[in-house]
Amino acid sequence: EAEVAQSPRYKITEKSQAVAFWCDPISGHATLYWYRQILGQGPELLVQFQDESVVDDSQLPKDRFSAERLKGVDSTLKIQPAELGDSAMYLCASSLALEGFAYEQYFGPGTRLTVT
């Protein structure tokens, strides 16, 4: 069964350092999402790609976060510099549009980031 791959699974970094996360979506899924999930809350969309283009990055803190999907396949999310408040689970998901507006999203296992 096809899965969304993410790495690393866990990352501990000191504040002010740079950190990067990688995601490989399910083959053929044109839409890719990066979410941030704080413990006890639902996922919050950071950025959405359609192929290599950014569709929505309205909630991405652009002064420190960047995301790219150069060839429209895998993607990288970067934080520089990391702050204590960035500690969270970072989730990647991909989707294939169904009939109408039903967008079923398939999630990777996530990267648990701890900033010390």
Place this chain on the structure above:
Amino acid sequence: TQLLEQSPQFLSIQEGENLTVYCNSSSVFSSLQWYRQEPGEGPVLLVTVVTGGEVKKLKRLTFQFGDARKDSSLHITAAQPGDTGLYLCAVSNTNAGKSTFGDGTTLTVKP
């Protein structure tokens, strides 16, 4: 901005009991998904719906969707410890593929 409210926030029950959790939207949605998330893992899709009034069953799980397309419920019959997890609903109302997630219901089923 579409707001999603899930209730209850926490639910702790004994094995074998039945339960219902709810998802309510501030506006009409075009599609809705329910996900289940275990600690330290990503959400896993349970069901998706696009038709108001629809009922879908997945083994012991029954999903109901309101006729007005603003609410949904998830009913679990004879809950098992393996049902423990965070149950999330997500709705979308555009053709841009963007979904809004609720904060979920944390379910604990005690053996």
